[in-house]
Amino acid sequence: MLPGIGRKGILAMNEFELISRLTQSLPGNKSLVVGAGDDCAVLDLGLPDRLLLFKTDAVVEGIHFSADTQPEKIGHKALARCLSDIAAMGGAPTTALITLALPRKFDPAFVEKIYSGLNALARRYDVAIAGGETTVNPERMLISVALLGTVPRGKCILRSGALAGDALFVTGELGGSLAGRHLEFEPRLSEAQWLAEHFSLHAMIDLSDGLAGDLRHIMRASRVGAELLATAIPISRTAKLASKAETSTKTPLLAALTDGEDFELLFTVASRDAVPLLDAWKQKFPKEKLKCIGKIVPGETLTIRDQQGVRNLAAHGYAHFT
Amino acid sequence: MLPGIGRKGILAMNEFELISRLTQSLPGNKSLVVGAGDDCAVLDLGLPDRLLLFKTDAVVEGIHFSADTQPEKIGHKALARCLSDIAAMGGAPTTALITLALPRKFDPAFVEKIYSGLNALARRYDVAIAGGETTVNPERMLISVALLGTVPRGKCILRSGALAGDALFVTGELGGSLAGRHLEFEPRLSEAQWLAEHFSLHAMIDLSDGLAGDLRHIMRASRVGAELLATAIPISRTAKLASKAETSTKTPLLAALTDGEDFELLFTVASRDAVPLLDAWKQKFPKEKLKCIGKIVPGETLTIRDQQGVRNLAAHGYAHFT
Numbered sequence: 181m182l183p184g185i186g187r188k189g190i191l192a193m194n195e196f197e198l199i200s201r202l203t204q205s206l207p208g209n210k211s212l213v214v215g216a217g218d219d220c221a222v223l224d225l226g227l228p229d230r231l232l233l234f235k236t237d238a239v240v241e242g243i244h245f246s247a248d249t250q251p252e253k254i255g256h257k258a259l260a261r262c263l264s265d266i267a268a269m270g271g272a273p274t275t276a277l278i279t280l281a282l283p284r285k286f287d288p289a290f291v292e293k294i295y296s297g298l299n300a301l302a303r304r305y306d307v308a309i310a311g312g313e314t315t316v317n318p319e320r321m322l323i324s325v326a327l328l329g330t331v332p333r334g335k336c337i338l339r340s341g342a343l344a345g346d347a348l349f350v351t352g353e354l355g356g357s358l359a360g361r362h363l364e365f366e367p368r369l370s371e372a373q374w375l376a377e378h379f380s381l382h383a384m385i386d387l388s389d390g391l392a393g394d395l396r397h398i399m400r401a402s403r404v405g406a407e408l409l410a411t412a413i414p415i416s417r418t419a420k421l422a423s424k425a426e427t428s429t430k431t432p433l434l435a436a437l438t439d440g441e442d443f444e445l446l447f448t449v450a451s452r453d454a455v456p457l458l459d460a461w462k463q464k465f466p467k468e469k470l471k472c473i474g475k476i477v478p479g480e481t482l483t484i485r486d487q488q489g490v491r492n493l494a495a496h497g498y499a500h501f502t
Numbered sequence: 503m504l505p506g507i508g509r510k511g512i513l514a515m516n517e518f519e520l521i522s523r524l525t526q527s528l529p530g531n532k533s534l535v536v537g538a539g540d541d542c543a544v545l546d547l548g549l550p551d552r553l554l555l556f557k558t559d560a561v562v563e564g565i566h567f568s569a570d571t572q573p574e575k576i577g578h579k580a581l582a583r584c585l586s587d588i589a590a591m592g593g594a595p596t597t598a599l600i601t602l603a604l605p606r607k608f609d610p611a612f613v614e615k616i617y618s619g620l621n622a623l624a625r626r627y628d629v630a631i632a633g634g635e636t637t638v639n640p641e642r643m644l645i646s647v648a649l650l651g652t653v654p655r656g657k658c659i660l661r662s663g664a665l666a667g668d669a670l671f672v673t674g675e676l677g678g679s680l681a682g683r684h685l686e687f688e689p690r691l692s693e694a695q696w697l698a699e700h701f702s703l704h705a706m707i708d709l710s711d712g713l714a715g716d717l718r719h720i721m722r723a724s725r726v727g728a729e730l731l732a733t734a735i736p737i738s739r740t741a742k743l744a745s746k747a748e749t750s751t752k753t754p755l756l757a758a759l760t761d762g763e764d765f766e767l768l769f770t771v772a773s774r775d776a777v778p779l780l781d782a783w784k785q786k787f788p789k790e791k792l793k794c795i796g797k798i799v800p801g802e803t804l805t806i807r808d809q810q811g812v813r814n815l816a817a818h819g820y821a822h823f824t
Binding site for chain 1: 550
């Protein structure tokens with residue numbers, strides 16, 4: 181596990197304030213449907229049946245990967261993170277540009293392997309790599325991916341649509357991703373597109389900061405609260421083992437709530453859709469987990485219910501800003 | 503002037519080879535019209551009347567600006583470089599995402615001023631800033647801009663369309679940009695859109711590496727040669743003064759050929775269009791310079807004609823890779 185990995189910034193309080201101030205005064209225009217603050221920006225450029233999704237995401241050596249990470253996995257992760265954001269809108273990716281900032285001395289074979297990981301993932305989802313740019317960053321490697329996608333009109337899932345009474349779902353298992361999964365995860369594109377097509381999802385986000393942190397993004401955007409059911413939260417075997425072996429100071433539940441970099445889907449649907457959705461999911465994705473982990477409630481508080489009752493949840497997950 | 507500024511990399515020969523190898527094996531898909539190797543990627547997403555343009559470009563502290571550069575100018579330059587690439591395709595910009603990689607300690611007021619320069623330029627061209635990402639780059643600031651634009655179908659100007667016999671034009675004055683203009687230049691969007699609308703441009707590029715280097719990009723893409731007329735090349739006053747004051751070791755002509763970061767337009771049209779184009783330009787843009795500086799010829803050689811006759815031009819301009 182890398183120290184600091186998953187943290188997108190150090191995030192002194194004034195940095196949060198800064199981002200908030202910056203995003204308030206950004207210029208818009210008539211084609212901008214959703215700007216800063218969701219998984220992707222949403223644009224209406226006049227395509228009859230679709231909206232455009234636009235996203236950038238960067239990985240930095242020593243922060244999101246280490247100097248000894250396998251290069252194919254660096255490339256995979258750099259693109260997969262962006263693909264996961266397209267998934268979280270219910271969209272399909274189309275084209276990426278890669279900005280590669282390299283120290284003046286580098287190993288060309290290493291860079292080729294980064295691209296081979298990146299290209300393999302792109303081919304799997306029919307994403308064109310349309311070029312990009314190479315520049316100098318003397319002290320460390322930085323890879324920024326800009327990704328374009330589309331989503332059918334009326335099927336774009338934002339963070340802001342959750343309603344009190346909604347059932348809250350999460351795919352996969354949470355926690356312990358930084359032990360390895362964060363470099364290998366498969367973005368949930370197929371699942372998200374299927375969900376968006378067949379059910380009326382109210383809100384969705386991909387888990388990058390940890391369940392507790394990312395659920396708060398949905399709560400803030402939707403102006404609602406949420407109640408988690410502790411026993412329902414799917415905890416990864418890695419997180420359980422780390423806790424048992426005392427390689428992590430977190431309980432397995434806390435790891436699942438706050439480790440970050442899970443890149444699973446967190447979404448809400450009307451409670452009446454919960455059972456039909458679970459049934460249909462089991463038919464469609466028999467090997468993939470999907471759990472109902474709680475509900476959306478009025479207010480603005482995040483609580484967790486366990487054997488002792490209901491208490492406020494203070495654990496935030498990693499700080500995050502877009 | 504910054505040491506190394508304008509150089510996008512140090513570009514050992516193996517780096518050129520690497521980029522060439524990387525771009526050969528990039529995945530495409532059915533929406534990709536033009537991939538790596540032009541000013542922008544070109545996509546056909548099914549808009550009835552337009553194609554999409556997609557570009558990323560990064561500026562790095564100590565490479566493209568210095569720690570004491572005015573922050574508003576850093577923001578201006580970061581976006582203006584991308585806008586210039588959209589201009590070089592004959593397109594109009596629509597939406598940008600900003601990736602800001604910052605040291606862990608930074609001055610929020612400085613970052614706000616970067617955005618104020620960037621936002622002011624965006625508003626002037628009705629470009630939405632749709633968010634982006636903030637991440638950590640411990641040693642220096644890096645700003646990557648991803649920009650989306652559109653171009654009318656049939657009006658997109660590539661590097662690859664130059665034909666032997668074409669007249670070669672350049673806007674503005676060249677050389678000496680690194681003394682200050684590179685931080686303040688106005689991207690030639692209005693001029694490029696007007697040119698693309700009213701004339702059949704065969705090829706166009708924006709000058710980032712210097713006239714000699716960028717003309718070679720057109721030559722390579724179009725499989726042609728070119729002959730420059732030394733006395734016709736517009737040399738900036740800054741370049742002339744630098745040579746006179748011996749602050750530059752280059753002759754003014756060499757500065758105009760190789761300084762880089764001019765962000766002017768270099769384009770070709772059929773020779774029969776040259777005079778009508780110049781006449782119409784003078785009416786439309788009476789204050790902006792446009793010069794015919796030579797012609798496209800068969801072959802693959804770049805020559806320059808002066809009082810002594812015609813000779814091969816060895817000066818390359820800054821190395822460049824996209």
